[in-house]
Amino acid sequence: MNDKTKLTNDCNPNELKKLKLIFNKIMEISDDGFLIVNDKGFIIEINKAYCEFLGLKKKDIIGKYVTEIIKNSKLPKLLSDKNYKTEVNVIHKLLKGQTPTNEKYAIVTRAPVKEDNKTIAAVGQVKFSHNTMKLAEKLQNLDMELQYYKKELKRLAKDRYSFNNIIGKSKEFIKIKELAKKAINNDFTVLLTGETGTGKEVFANAIHYASRRRNKPFIRINCAAIPSELLESELFGYVEGSFTGARRGGKKGKFELADGGTIFLDEIGEMPMQMQAKLLRVLQEREIEKVGSYKPIPIDVRVIAATNKNLREKIRNNTFREDLYYRLNVIEINIPPLRNRREDIELFADYFLDELNEKYETNVKISKEAKKVLNDYSWPGNVRELKNVIERAYVLADEDIILNAHLPTNILTESKIQTSNVTNKSLEILMEDIERRIIIDVLSRNNFNCRKTAKDLGIHRSTLYKKMERLNIKRKC
Ligand SMILES: Nc1ncnc2c1ncn2[C@@H]1O[C@H](COP(=O)(O)OP(=O)(O)O)[C@@H](O)[C@H]1O
Ligand SMILES: [Mg+2]
Incomplete structure (x- = not known):
């Protein structure tokens, strides 16, 4: 061996001292930051570049556990995980306030130091050189862009209520979803039934946006929210001068607005009988007549209706037309309540x-x-x-x-x-439990309409309120 190589290969104390001096010099002149922890994760060495980056003094860093200085450091994981591989030039996200300049990312390399397959220390290197910082900046911008597009994509997909965004894994629900998909490739009328909040509108949207009509309008009308005397003009429009206060030039109805697309008749169970007759005619003839006009206008609209009412019961009570019911329920989709699909x-x-x-x-x-x-x-x-x-x-x-x-x-x-254990409770409490459940049930059937609920239960509305308060039923009617 010649003298040149001796320094690095021989480990007598004198040579070691020299080695240490060289090591220190490398650390000192490096543009990059270096940090070394011992096998327990305590910082044993850090160079000037790294201290400056952190805005801290070396003496305040040496001897500290690494996460005290860099909260999200991965070095402890590297030490404890035998299979941890050296990571070269990976992006490390910096926590807020970690550096005086508030940089968000750094490019780092992390490597274990091994002796006989045992990790005795770990080295972290942060690359500050001009090029890598530029690279980090670029990556940061790209990452931000990517996050933005990911969110945007999700938002758009959600707005469009695609079938993929209808979630549910219970057997019953999957069957319903399959049934709903059968409505995509045709124009049959769909009737969606189910309690409030079960996702009827979600399904109506999904069917429309999966059908060939997806680029034409999806128009929703809530039949329960519009006073019956206005419903006809809302649905079919009116011509100029058809009634006092009518707009100049008339007004297009929802059916016309939905031309080529889908009309979603929500809460169809609330539609007054006389309107039901008119709707039936529209469904049969496929044409509408505006209020104040006898000129029929042909329409190309797919109808999806929804209700949380039991229409058969309404037919029995003469509040819903049977013929309309059969027109609507060509494809009937009944969405079960959540309590019946607990998964x-x-x-x-x-x-x-x-x-x-x-x-x-x-x-x-x-x-x-x-x-x-x-x-x-x-x-x-x-x-x-x-x-x-x-x-x-x-x-x-x-x-x-x-x-x-x-x-x-x-x-x-x-x-x-x-x-809780039923046998431990007094009869009074058990009765209260049952009473509570009955009231919640009837309330939900009536879409939380207290007047109707009280009527169905054969009690006065004020009695119902009192009971709800006593039974801790907080739902607002
Ligand atoms: N299967 C589902 N997947 C995702 N979201 C759902 C589902 N069912 C219902 N929702 C959500 O629940 C809420 C109520 O749904 P909605 O369709 O308005 O119910 P309904 O018309 O039956 O009263 C909405 O915020 C909807 O996004
Ligand atoms: Mg709804």
Whole structure:
């Protein structure tokens, strides 16, 4: 061996000292940052470039556990994980306030130092050289762009309510979804039935946007929200001068606006009998007549109707036309309430929470106890109610976990009833439980209309309110 190579190959104390000096010099003149931890994760060396980057003094860093200085350092993981591979030029996301200049990313290389297959230390290198910073900047911009497009894509897909965004894994639900898909390639009238909040509108949208009519309008009209005397002109439009206060030039009705597309007649069960007759004619003739005109206008519109009412019962009570019912229910899709497809409860809870976490860049989870309560509840307001409950709990949870305390009291009370031991309870409490359930059931059937609920139960409205308060039924009518 000649003298030139001796320095690096011989390890007598004198040579070691020289080696250390060389090592220190390399560290000192390097543009890049170097940080070394021992096998326990404590910082044993850091160079000037790295200290400057962090805005800290070397003496305040040496001897500290690495995550005390760099909170999200991956070096501890590297030390504890035998299979951890050296990472070269990877992007490290810097936490807010980590550097005085508030950089967001750095390009780093991390490597374990091994002796006889045992990790004795680890080295982290941050690349500050001009080119890599430029690269990091570019990557950062690209990453931001990517995040933006990901969100945008999701938003667009959601707006369009594609079948892919209809979630549900229970057997019953999958069957319903298959049935709904049968409505895509034809123009048959669809009747969607199911309690409030089960997703009738979601299905109506999905069918429209999957059908050949997707580039034409999807027009919704809520038959329950429009006074009966206005419903006809809303649906079919009117001609100029047809009544006092009529707009100059007349007005197009929803059927005309939906031409080539789909009209969604929501809450069809609330449609007055006389309008039902007119609608039936439109469905048979495929043409409309505007208010104040006798000139029929041909229309090309697909009709999807929805109701949370039992139409057969309404037919029996003479409040719904049987012939219209058979016109509408060419394809009838009945969406079961959430309580009859319990596998979907947790799925929805996670789904809505994921949406919030993504939107606000958080990582809130649901505790096991809270999940159990959600699973036990009867969900009279179905998916809509579940969504509201999750949103409310998300806002209330100050830590990263949703606990029972963040759930509405009526949900907690109901869950206690179902899970506690029946034999331990007095008859009075058992009766209250049953009363509560009956009232919630009738309320949900009536879309939380207290007047109707009281009538159905044969009690006065004020009695119903009192009972609801006593039984802790917090739903507003
Ligand atoms: N299967 C589903 N997948 C995703 N979201 C759903 C589903 N069912 C219902 N929702 C959500 O629940 C809420 C109520 O749905 P909606 O279609 O308005 O119910 P309905 O018309 O039956 O009262 C909406 O926010 C909707 O996005
Ligand atoms: Mg609806």
